[in-house]
Amino acid sequence: MNVRKIAFSGHNVVRRFTTSPLAQIYLHKGSRIPGLKKDPEEVFTSYKGQKYGISEENLGHIKKFLNDKYKISDDLILQILTHKSFGNGIKPYNEKLSAMGSKILNLFCAKHVIEQPTNNENAISGKNFDSLGSPMSKELSGRMSLGLFAQLNKLNTVMFWKSYNHELSFEASGEMKVSAQMVYALIGAVTFVHGKRVAEEFIREKLFNSNTSIEDITSEVVQKYGSN
Amino acid sequence: MPVKGIAKTALSRNGVSSYVLPCHRVVLQYCNWGGSSQGIRDLLKSGQLDTIARQRESVVFEIARRSGHPKLSFKFAHDKSKEVNIANLDKSEIVRKLQDNIQSSGSELFKWNHKVMSSNESVRGIWSPLHVSNENRFKI
Amino acid sequence: MLQAMKEIRAIGSVCQRITPASFYHVSRPDASLKTTYDSIKDYGSYKNNIFTHRLPESTAEQSPLLVALHSRLSLPKSYSLSTLSQALNLIKFEGLANNFGLNTLGKTLLSYYVSENLLIRYPRLPMPVHNLAIDAYMGVNTLYDIGKSWGIEVDTTTKLEKHLSQEPEFMRYGKLRFLDESAKKSESKEPGVFELTQEELSSVKNDNTYLSREAEAYASAVRSIIGGLYTHEGEEATKSFIHSHILSRKLPLDQMFQFSKPTRELVRLAEKLQFSEPVEIRLIAETGRLSSHAMYVAGAFCGTDKLGEGIGSSLQEAKTRAVVNALMSYYLYSPVSQDGSPVKLPSDNDYKFEGIVGGGDVAI
Numbered sequence: 001m002n003v004r005k006i007a008f009s010g011h012n013v014v015r016r017f018t019t020s021p022l023a024q025i026y027l028h029k030g031s032r033i034p035g036l037k038k039d040p041e042e043v044f045t046s047y048k049g050q051k052y053g054i055s056e057e058n059l060g061h062i063k064k065f066l067n068d069k070y071k072i073s074d075d076l077i078l079q080i081l082t083h084k085s086f087g088n089g090i091k092p093y094n095e096k097l098s099a100m101g102s103k104i105l106n107l108f109c110a111k112h113v114i115e116q117p118t119n120n121e122n123a124i125s126g127k128n129f130d131s132l133g134s135p136m137s138k139e140l141s142g143r144m145s146l147g148l149f150a151q152l153n154k155l156n157t158v159m160f161w162k163s164y165n166h167e168l169s170f171e172a173s174g175e176m177k178v179s180a181q182m183v184y185a186l187i188g189a190v191t192f193v194h195g196k197r198v199a200e201e202f203i204r205e206k207l208f209n210s211n212t213s214i215e216d217i218t219s220e221v222v223q224k225y226g227s228n
Numbered sequence: 229m230p231v232k233g234i235a236k237t238a239l240s241r242n243g244v245s246s247y248v249l250p251c252h253r254v255v256l257q258y259c260n261w262g263g264s265s266q267g268i269r270d271l272l273k274s275g276q277l278d279t280i281a282r283q284r285e286s287v288v289f290e291i292a293r294r295s296g297h298p299k300l301s302f303k304f305a306h307d308k309s310k311e312v313n314i315a316n317l318d319k320s321e322i323v324r325k326l327q328d329n330i331q332s333s334g335s336e337l338f339k340w341n342h343k344v345m346s347s348n349e350s351v352r353g354i355w356s357p358l359h360v361s362n363e364n365r366f367k368i
Numbered sequence: 369m370l371q372a373m374k375e376i377r378a379i380g381s382v383c384q385r386i387t388p389a390s391f392y393h394v395s396r397p398d399a400s401l402k403t404t405y406d407s408i409k410d411y412g413s414y415k416n417n418i419f420t421h422r423l424p425e426s427t428a429e430q431s432p433l434l435v436a437l438h439s440r441l442s443l444p445k446s447y448s449l450s451t452l453s454q455a456l457n458l459i460k461f462e463g464l465a466n467n468f469g470l471n472t473l474g475k476t477l478l479s480y481y482v483s484e485n486l487l488i489r490y491p492r493l494p495m496p497v498h499n500l501a502i503d504a505y506m507g508v509n510t511l512y513d514i515g516k517s518w519g520i521e522v523d524t525t526t527k528l529e530k531h532l533s534q535e536p537e538f539m540r541y542g543k544l545r546f547l548d549e550s551a552k553k554s555e556s557k558e559p560g561v562f563e564l565t566q567e568e569l570s571s572v573k574n575d576n577t578y579l580s581r582e583a584e585a586y587a588s589a590v591r592s593i594i595g596g597l598y599t600h601e602g603e604e605a606t607k608s609f610i611h612s613h614i615l616s617r618k619l620p621l622d623q624m625f626q627f628s629k630p631t632r633e634l635v636r637l638a639e640k641l642q643f644s645e646p647v648e649i650r651l652i653a654e655t656g657r658l659s660s661h662a663m664y665v666a667g668a669f670c671g672t673d674k675l676g677e678g679i680g681s682s683l684q685e686a687k688t689r690a691v692v693n694a695l696m697s698y699y700l701y702s703p704v705s706q707d708g709s710p711v712k713l714p715s716d717n718d719y720k721f722e723g724i725v726g727g728g729d730v731a732i
Contacts, residue, residue, distance in 0.1 A: 118413070124600075240513065245613070250517070
């Protein structure tokens with residue numbers, strides 16, 4: 001690690017601080033002590049002990065899930081798996097990817113819901129809008145459904161993130177939220193790399209027409225917790 | 229937080245990619261008795277207004293009969309409005325007033341004493357004396 | 369089949385893991401809509417029984433306001449006037465179908481196309497600025513402004529007033545309807561003084577701003593008109609409508625940044641980007657310390673690369689401006705494609721990914 005300093009000289013003379021030799025820096029392990037630099041070895045390891053970086057054991061399961069049709073680069077997969085909370089946000093993380101993913105998923109779900117055949121007389125040119133505000137259609141792209149989807153498909157086995165307490169349950173520790181964000185990021189990355197049309201195919205194939213369909217998960221969630 | 233945002237609204241540029249006519253409603257007010265309304269009565273009788281209304285499909289034409297001098301009132305986007313007195317004007321002059329004002333933006337007229345008015349910043353940038361090379365600098 | 373059964377059981381077990389007293393609020397149905405459906409996943413069968421009918425096209429055609437609005441926005445022929453009228457109706461309890469669904473659809477469409485545009489064109493915008501930029505394009509205040517510029521009128525007269533002025537019934541179907549009868553009566557008499565409703569009072573924020581019901585209604589109408597366009601014309605037409613009416617506006621992105629510790633942020637950013645050399649601020653030029661109004665030009669450098677430059681009347685000012693300039697030129701980067709045009713968007717036809725994906729902001 002380099003010691004970085006801002007030098008501001010009063011005159012036109014440039015004062016440059018040469019980088020100090022590594023040997024002089026003490027890298028601290030264990031609990032945080034203000035003022036001491038933490039050992040990157042330790043910082044860039046997930047709470048499950050997985051080391052941050054491009055490796056088959058980190059990225060393999062995502063590659064398998066995406067298969068060749070929706071292939072994306074390793075760097076991007078690593079970014080998908082990295083959450084803002086990991087290593088104080090110093091590694092590229094998935095916030096922008098999940099912003100894209102959640103928007104396209106919302107749009108896909110809204111279109112999917114209104115375009116089912118209907119005989120509602122208030123439908124406009126065959127599209128039934130009455131289903132749009134229902135809990136089912138809202139939760140279809142919600143965090144709980146996607147979090148559970150990630151868990152069922154074992155997509156969240158490797159994630160680089162940090163909870164305030166990893167001991168808590170799937171939901172209370174924030175794992176559900178982070179997993180959902182990771183799935184959004186996955187969709188977002190497919191959109192970035194392959195475009196919107198392919199991303200919509202991806203959502204249809206992987207989220208809707210799979211064994212663990214997001215619709216089954218959502219209906220379960222809504223019926224269990226969404227009733228009055 | 230390292231950087232915070234400042235809320236702004238995107239500025240309207242009517243005419244860039246799309247154009248929406250600012251004028252959306254015209255009220256033609258006339259009197260059935262007064263002599264100053266003769267011109268507008270002629271216009272209404274002639275049926276020419278139908279042709280104008282058909283050409284300007286995006287404007288609502290409303291005809292109101294009220295006593296007093298005749299006038300045209302125009303309603304524009306953003307609650308702006310304008311009233312034009314057409315007392316004693318003949319048919320063709322009224323038509324001209326109508327066409328002129330329908331095309332207006334509804335903003336107040338004002339004088340601009342500069343060469344350019346733009347919401348974009350200058351492409352050239354601002355000249356800086358401190359970036360002139362050393363030999364060309366002004367020396368005391 | 370067996371596999372499916374197993375999966376369903378697996379889902380059941382997953383659900384059991386989440387305690388009912390959970391932090392996540394699963395959305396609840398709105399009982400006042402009286403929604404009925406055959407099965408929860410049969411979206412076609414959903415019916416809100418509170419809405420009994422839609423406006424017949426023959427009635428809508430009689431409203432000059434609707435015809436004029438249709439023409440002003442150059443909407444396609446297939447866009448029916450009854451849909452346009454429905455887009456302007458926010459009232460829930462009149463039996464006439466309101467714009468709720470159209471509004472929701474319009475909002476989803478808008479937020480996709482606006483986000484896509486910003487994420488691709490300005491990949492490095494910090495998240496707080498990114499979110500405000502989305503608001504600047506499609507927030508309530510902007511959509512209110514757009515609604516006003518489209519010349520949408522509000523239905524403010526009561527039934528009695530309409531009766532007295534002999535206004536035909538179909539006139540109101542071309543106006544924005546969001547006030548109920550009691551709200552129409554309680555108009556303030558003093559100019560410039562507004563009486564806030566209970567709803568509006570609760571929306572008053574710390575900085576004494578609030579969103580008026582009128583602004584919300586206009587915004588909802590604009591979103592619904594976009595939703596209606598999708599219903600009649602499909603997604604391509606909606607995309608080009610959003611691009612020509614919403615994304616054609618000028619976004620003052622350079623005025624939307626507020627830095628608290630720019631120097632520290634730049635150093636952290638350099639660390640995140642793994643710059644090999646430290647960030648330094650150097651003096652480039654000055655008018656002289658003893659000149660009557662001293663000016664300094666400072667630059668932020670990384671090795672021999674100049675990251676930014678600033679001019680100020682003190683060393684400190686010049687330094688800060690240089691650092692802010694360096695940060696802004698990083699954050700406001702916009703990729704260009706090989707032929708020099710702006711990069712393609714994912715929804716474009718022959719999309720090819722040429723830009724970058726934002727790696728996230730730094731924490732300090």
